[in-house]
Amino acid sequence: MSLHLSRRNLLAASALLPLGLHLPAAAAQASGPYRVGAFTVTPLRDGLFPLEPSMIPAAESRAGQALLKGAGLPANGPSPEPVNAFLIRRGERHWLLDAGCGTVLGPGFDRVTAALTAEGVRPDQVETIWLSHLHADHAGGLLTPNRLARFANAELVLQERELAYWSDAAARASAPAALSPMFETAQAVLAAYPDRIRRVSGEAELAPGIHALPLPGHTPGHMGVLIADGSDRLLIWGDIVHSRILQMPHPDWTVIWDTDPAEAITTRRRILDRAAVEGLRVTGMHLATSGKIERAETGYELL
Ligand SMILES: [Zn+2]
Numbered sequence: 001m002s003l004h005l006s007r008r009n010l011l012a013a014s015a016l017l018p019l020g021l022h023l024p025a026a027a028a029q030a031s032g033p034y035r036v037g038a039f040t041v042t043p044l045r046d047g048l049f050p051l052e053p054s055m056i057p058a059a060e061s062r063a064g065q066a067l068l069k070g071a072g073l074p075a076n077g078p079s080p081e082p083v084n085a086f087l088i089r090r091g092e093r094h095w096l097l098d099a100g101c102g103t104v105l106g107p108g109f110d111r112v113t114a115a116l117t118a119e120g121v122r123p124d125q126v127e128t129i130w131l132s133h134l135h136a137d138h139a140g141g142l143l144t145p146n147r148l149a150r151f152a153n154a155e156l157v158l159q160e161r162e163l164a165y166w167s168d169a170a171a172r173a174s175a176p177a178a179l180s181p182m183f184e185t186a187q188a189v190l191a192a193y194p195d196r197i198r199r200v201s202g203e204a205e206l207a208p209g210i211h212a213l214p215l216p217g218h219t220p221g222h223m224g225v226l227i228a229d230g231s232d233r234l235l236i237w238g239d240i241v242h243s244r245i246l247q248m249p250h251p252d253w254t255v256i257w258d259t260d261p262a263e264a265i266t267t268r269r270r271i272l273d274r275a276a277v278e279g280l281r282v283t284g285m286h287l288a289t290s291g292k293i294e295r296a297e298t299g300y301e302l303l
Contacts, residue, residue, distance in 0.1 A: 036228070039089065041089075041234060044086065044087055044119075045082060045111060046100025046112045048083070050079075055256050059077075084285050085098040094121055095210075098141075099142045100112035100141035105140060109137075113150065128155055130225060132238035134158065134189065135239070135257065138238075156197045157197075158223075160199040162220060163190070167190065209228055216263055220260075223238060224271070233280060235282045240267070240268050240271055244286075247268070251299055252269075
Protein backbone atom coordinates (compact mmCIF):
# COMPACT_ATOMS: atom_id res chain seq x y z
CA MET A 1 0.00 0.00 0.00
CA SER A 2 1.19 3.50 -0.63
CA LEU A 3 0.34 6.15 1.88
CA HIS A 4 1.36 9.69 1.21
CA LEU A 5 1.51 10.94 4.75
CA SER A 6 3.89 13.64 5.73
CA ARG A 7 4.83 13.91 9.37
CA ARG A 8 3.04 17.24 9.53
CA ASN A 9 -0.16 15.77 8.12
CA LEU A 10 -0.04 12.90 10.55
CA LEU A 11 0.33 15.29 13.45
CA ALA A 12 -2.51 17.42 12.15
CA ALA A 13 -4.75 14.42 11.63
CA SER A 14 -4.03 12.80 14.97
CA ALA A 15 -4.46 16.09 16.80
CA LEU A 16 -7.82 16.77 15.21
CA LEU A 17 -9.43 13.35 15.03
CA PRO A 18 -10.80 13.50 18.58
CA LEU A 19 -12.45 16.85 17.99
CA GLY A 20 -16.00 16.47 16.75
CA LEU A 21 -17.39 19.93 16.07
CA HIS A 22 -19.98 21.19 18.47
CA LEU A 23 -22.26 23.18 16.22
CA PRO A 24 -25.87 24.24 16.84
CA ALA A 25 -28.34 21.38 16.49
CA ALA A 26 -29.73 22.81 13.24
CA ALA A 27 -26.31 22.58 11.57
CA ALA A 28 -26.04 18.96 12.64
CA GLN A 29 -29.35 17.97 11.00
CA ALA A 30 -29.16 15.74 7.97
CA SER A 31 -31.19 16.49 4.84
CA GLY A 32 -33.61 13.99 3.40
CA PRO A 33 -35.25 11.57 3.48
CA TYR A 34 -34.79 10.83 -0.22
CA ARG A 35 -37.36 8.80 -2.19
CA VAL A 36 -36.13 6.32 -4.76
CA GLY A 37 -39.27 4.69 -6.21
CA ALA A 38 -40.67 2.64 -3.33
CA PHE A 39 -37.46 3.02 -1.28
CA THR A 40 -36.97 5.67 1.39
CA VAL A 41 -33.36 6.62 2.13
CA THR A 42 -32.80 8.55 5.36
CA PRO A 43 -29.37 10.02 6.17
CA LEU A 44 -28.51 9.53 9.85
CA ARG A 45 -26.13 12.32 10.87
CA ASP A 46 -23.45 11.08 13.26
CA GLY A 47 -21.74 14.45 13.68
CA LEU A 48 -19.57 16.97 11.87
CA PHE A 49 -15.90 16.37 11.26
CA PRO A 50 -13.54 19.40 11.19
CA LEU A 51 -11.62 18.78 7.96
CA GLU A 52 -8.30 20.61 7.86
CA PRO A 53 -6.68 21.53 4.53
CA SER A 54 -3.66 19.44 5.65
CA MET A 55 -5.88 16.34 5.34
CA ILE A 56 -6.19 17.14 1.62
CA PRO A 57 -2.59 18.30 1.12
CA ALA A 58 -3.18 19.89 -2.31
CA ALA A 59 -5.66 22.20 -0.58
CA GLU A 60 -2.81 23.83 1.32
CA SER A 61 -2.49 26.21 -1.60
CA ARG A 62 -3.85 29.50 -2.89
CA ALA A 63 -6.46 27.56 -4.85
CA GLY A 64 -7.56 25.72 -1.71
CA GLN A 65 -7.67 28.88 0.36
CA ALA A 66 -9.75 30.64 -2.30
CA LEU A 67 -12.28 27.80 -2.39
CA LEU A 68 -12.69 27.76 1.41
CA LYS A 69 -12.97 31.53 1.55
CA GLY A 70 -15.47 31.53 -1.31
CA ALA A 71 -17.61 29.12 0.71
CA GLY A 72 -17.62 31.53 3.66
CA LEU A 73 -15.11 29.49 5.68
CA PRO A 74 -11.75 30.54 7.13
CA ALA A 75 -9.14 30.37 4.33
CA ASN A 76 -7.09 27.97 6.46
CA GLY A 77 -10.07 25.83 7.45
CA PRO A 78 -11.38 23.79 9.01
CA SER A 79 -14.40 22.96 6.93
CA PRO A 80 -17.14 21.10 8.83
CA GLU A 81 -17.96 17.91 6.93
CA PRO A 82 -20.91 15.67 7.73
CA VAL A 83 -20.47 12.07 8.82
CA ASN A 84 -23.55 10.10 7.75
CA ALA A 85 -24.91 6.60 7.92
CA PHE A 86 -28.08 5.74 5.99
CA LEU A 87 -31.31 3.94 6.83
CA ILE A 88 -32.85 2.40 3.71
CA ARG A 89 -36.45 1.20 3.84
CA ARG A 90 -38.91 -0.45 1.53
CA GLY A 91 -42.28 -1.52 2.93
CA GLU A 92 -41.63 -3.48 6.11
CA ARG A 93 -37.97 -4.11 5.32
CA HIS A 94 -35.04 -1.98 6.40
CA TRP A 95 -31.29 -2.01 6.05
CA LEU A 96 -28.50 0.12 7.53
CA LEU A 97 -25.57 1.38 5.45
CA ASP A 98 -22.58 2.21 7.69
CA ALA A 99 -22.83 3.14 11.36
CA GLY A 100 -20.89 6.39 11.92
CA CYS A 101 -18.00 6.88 14.35
CA GLY A 102 -19.57 5.71 17.58
CA THR A 103 -17.29 6.78 20.40
CA VAL A 104 -13.97 5.85 18.78
CA LEU A 105 -13.17 9.36 17.50
CA GLY A 106 -14.01 11.12 20.74
CA PRO A 107 -16.95 13.32 21.72
CA GLY A 108 -19.09 15.18 19.23
CA PHE A 109 -20.21 12.11 17.26
CA ASP A 110 -22.18 8.96 18.08
CA ARG A 111 -25.61 10.22 17.09
CA VAL A 112 -26.49 7.43 14.63
CA THR A 113 -28.21 5.16 17.17
CA ALA A 114 -30.40 8.00 18.45
CA ALA A 115 -31.24 9.05 14.88
CA LEU A 116 -32.12 5.44 14.04
CA THR A 117 -34.34 5.09 17.12
CA ALA A 118 -36.05 8.38 16.24
CA GLU A 119 -36.93 6.75 12.90
CA GLY A 120 -38.67 3.95 14.80
CA VAL A 121 -35.92 1.34 14.43
CA ARG A 122 -34.17 -0.01 17.53
CA PRO A 123 -30.60 -1.26 17.07
CA ASP A 124 -31.68 -4.84 17.94
CA GLN A 125 -34.19 -4.73 15.06
CA VAL A 126 -31.46 -4.19 12.45
CA GLU A 127 -30.72 -7.46 10.68
CA THR A 128 -28.36 -6.32 7.94
CA ILE A 129 -25.69 -3.63 7.89
CA TRP A 130 -23.83 -2.94 4.65
CA LEU A 131 -20.42 -1.35 5.11
CA SER A 132 -18.96 1.00 2.50
CA HIS A 133 -15.57 0.30 4.11
CA LEU A 134 -14.04 -0.31 7.54
CA HIS A 135 -12.66 3.13 8.41
CA ALA A 136 -13.45 4.29 11.95
CA ASP A 137 -15.98 6.96 10.90
CA HIS A 138 -18.09 4.27 9.20
CA ALA A 139 -17.61 1.21 11.39
CA GLY A 140 -16.84 2.68 14.85
CA GLY A 141 -20.59 2.98 15.52
CA LEU A 142 -20.91 -0.80 15.36
CA LEU A 143 -19.19 -0.93 18.76
CA THR A 144 -20.32 0.01 22.25
CA PRO A 145 -17.83 2.05 24.32
CA ASN A 146 -16.68 -1.35 25.70
CA ARG A 147 -16.01 -2.56 22.17
CA LEU A 148 -18.90 -5.03 22.11
CA ALA A 149 -21.43 -5.42 19.32
CA ARG A 150 -23.96 -2.59 19.47
CA PHE A 151 -26.32 -4.32 17.01
CA ALA A 152 -27.26 -7.55 18.75
CA ASN A 153 -28.88 -9.26 15.75
CA ALA A 154 -27.18 -7.72 12.73
CA GLU A 155 -25.13 -9.38 10.04
CA LEU A 156 -22.34 -7.22 8.55
CA VAL A 157 -21.95 -7.28 4.77
CA LEU A 158 -18.78 -6.01 3.09
CA GLN A 159 -16.57 -6.57 0.09
CA GLU A 160 -14.26 -9.56 0.25
CA ARG A 161 -11.24 -7.33 -0.52
CA GLU A 162 -12.09 -5.03 2.40
CA LEU A 163 -12.27 -7.90 4.87
CA ALA A 164 -9.02 -9.35 3.54
CA TYR A 165 -7.14 -6.04 3.83
CA TRP A 166 -8.09 -5.20 7.42
CA SER A 167 -7.51 -8.80 8.53
CA ASP A 168 -4.02 -8.85 7.00
CA ALA A 169 -1.22 -8.75 9.58
CA ALA A 170 1.30 -7.71 6.90
CA ALA A 171 -0.85 -4.75 5.80
CA ARG A 172 -1.11 -3.63 9.40
CA ALA A 173 2.62 -4.05 9.99
CA SER A 174 3.52 -1.95 6.94
CA ALA A 175 0.99 0.82 7.68
CA PRO A 176 2.27 4.04 9.28
CA ALA A 177 1.92 4.09 13.07
CA ALA A 178 -0.68 6.85 12.93
CA LEU A 179 -2.99 4.57 10.96
CA SER A 180 -2.90 1.80 13.52
CA PRO A 181 -6.06 3.18 15.23
CA MET A 182 -7.87 2.45 11.94
CA PHE A 183 -6.69 -1.16 12.08
CA GLU A 184 -7.55 -1.33 15.77
CA THR A 185 -11.14 -0.24 15.15
CA ALA A 186 -11.57 -2.45 12.09
CA GLN A 187 -10.23 -5.50 13.90
CA ALA A 188 -12.30 -4.75 17.03
CA VAL A 189 -15.40 -4.67 14.79
CA LEU A 190 -14.52 -7.97 13.16
CA ALA A 191 -13.90 -9.52 16.59
CA ALA A 192 -17.21 -8.20 17.99
CA TYR A 193 -19.29 -9.81 15.22
CA PRO A 194 -17.83 -13.33 14.93
CA ASP A 195 -19.83 -15.56 12.57
CA ARG A 196 -21.92 -12.54 11.57
CA ILE A 197 -19.88 -11.28 8.64
CA ARG A 198 -20.91 -11.91 5.04
CA ARG A 199 -18.55 -11.22 2.18
CA VAL A 200 -19.71 -10.08 -1.22
CA SER A 201 -17.70 -9.60 -4.36
CA GLY A 202 -17.99 -6.98 -7.10
CA GLU A 203 -21.42 -5.69 -8.11
CA ALA A 204 -23.31 -8.11 -5.88
CA GLU A 205 -27.05 -7.77 -5.36
CA LEU A 206 -27.45 -6.72 -1.72
CA ALA A 207 -31.27 -6.77 -1.78
CA PRO A 208 -33.82 -6.66 -4.60
CA GLY A 209 -33.16 -3.37 -6.42
CA ILE A 210 -29.95 -2.64 -4.48
CA HIS A 211 -26.47 -3.44 -5.75
CA ALA A 212 -22.93 -3.01 -4.45
CA LEU A 213 -20.69 -0.83 -6.63
CA PRO A 214 -16.95 -1.36 -6.03
CA LEU A 215 -15.13 2.01 -5.80
CA PRO A 216 -11.59 0.98 -4.83
CA GLY A 217 -8.71 3.28 -3.91
CA HIS A 218 -9.82 4.99 -0.72
CA THR A 219 -9.61 1.47 0.69
CA PRO A 220 -9.20 -1.76 -1.31
CA GLY A 221 -12.82 -2.87 -0.85
CA HIS A 222 -14.45 0.56 -0.68
CA MET A 223 -17.92 0.35 -2.22
CA GLY A 224 -20.95 2.44 -3.04
CA VAL A 225 -24.55 1.25 -2.97
CA LEU A 226 -26.77 1.78 -6.02
CA ILE A 227 -30.50 1.82 -5.28
CA ALA A 228 -32.90 1.53 -8.22
CA ASP A 229 -36.64 1.24 -8.63
CA GLY A 230 -37.80 1.59 -12.21
CA SER A 231 -36.04 4.59 -13.71
CA ASP A 232 -35.48 6.18 -10.30
CA ARG A 233 -31.94 5.70 -8.99
CA LEU A 234 -29.69 6.94 -6.20
CA LEU A 235 -26.01 6.15 -5.72
CA ILE A 236 -24.68 6.40 -2.17
CA TRP A 237 -21.03 6.68 -3.07
CA GLY A 238 -19.29 6.23 0.30
CA ASP A 239 -16.15 8.38 0.57
CA ILE A 240 -15.70 9.38 -3.09
CA VAL A 241 -15.67 12.97 -1.79
CA HIS A 242 -14.63 14.09 1.71
CA SER A 243 -14.97 17.78 0.89
CA ARG A 244 -17.52 18.92 -1.67
CA ILE A 245 -15.95 22.40 -1.66
CA LEU A 246 -12.42 21.21 -2.42
CA GLN A 247 -12.73 17.94 -4.33
CA MET A 248 -15.63 18.56 -6.72
CA PRO A 249 -13.62 21.22 -8.57
CA HIS A 250 -10.41 19.20 -8.03
CA PRO A 251 -11.09 15.45 -8.30
CA ASP A 252 -7.32 14.86 -8.24
CA TRP A 253 -6.99 16.21 -4.68
CA THR A 254 -6.64 13.16 -2.43
CA VAL A 255 -7.15 12.71 1.30
CA ILE A 256 -4.36 11.43 3.52
CA TRP A 257 -6.38 8.33 4.40
CA ASP A 258 -6.44 6.83 0.89
CA THR A 259 -4.81 3.39 0.78
CA ASP A 260 -3.99 3.93 -2.89
CA PRO A 261 -4.24 7.62 -3.83
CA ALA A 262 -3.71 7.04 -7.57
CA GLU A 263 -6.51 4.47 -7.70
CA ALA A 264 -8.71 6.77 -5.59
CA ILE A 265 -8.30 9.53 -8.21
CA THR A 266 -9.07 7.18 -11.10
CA THR A 267 -12.16 5.87 -9.31
CA ARG A 268 -13.38 9.36 -8.35
CA ARG A 269 -13.01 10.62 -11.94
CA ARG A 270 -14.71 7.52 -13.35
CA ILE A 271 -17.76 7.72 -11.06
CA LEU A 272 -18.12 11.51 -11.39
CA ASP A 273 -18.06 11.10 -15.14
CA ARG A 274 -20.56 8.24 -15.09
CA ALA A 275 -22.91 10.20 -12.82
CA ALA A 276 -22.69 13.23 -15.11
CA VAL A 277 -23.33 11.20 -18.27
CA GLU A 278 -26.18 9.13 -16.80
CA GLY A 279 -27.84 11.94 -14.83
CA LEU A 280 -27.38 9.77 -11.75
CA ARG A 281 -28.43 11.25 -8.41
CA VAL A 282 -25.76 10.80 -5.73
CA THR A 283 -25.24 11.29 -2.03
CA GLY A 284 -22.46 10.22 0.30
CA MET A 285 -21.22 9.75 3.82
CA HIS A 286 -19.55 13.17 3.73
CA LEU A 287 -22.17 15.09 1.73
CA ALA A 288 -24.93 17.17 3.30
CA THR A 289 -27.40 16.71 0.44
CA SER A 290 -28.17 14.59 -2.59
CA GLY A 291 -27.94 15.93 -6.12
CA LYS A 292 -26.88 15.40 -9.71
CA ILE A 293 -23.38 15.82 -11.05
CA GLU A 294 -22.50 18.18 -13.87
CA ARG A 295 -19.21 18.88 -15.52
CA ALA A 296 -18.00 22.37 -14.65
CA GLU A 297 -15.33 24.67 -16.07
CA THR A 298 -13.05 23.24 -13.40
CA GLY A 299 -13.89 19.69 -12.42
CA TYR A 300 -17.48 18.96 -11.49
CA GLU A 301 -20.41 20.40 -9.57
CA LEU A 302 -23.07 18.83 -7.38
CA LEU A 303 -26.40 20.45 -8.18
ZN1 LIG B 1 -15.20 8.52 5.83
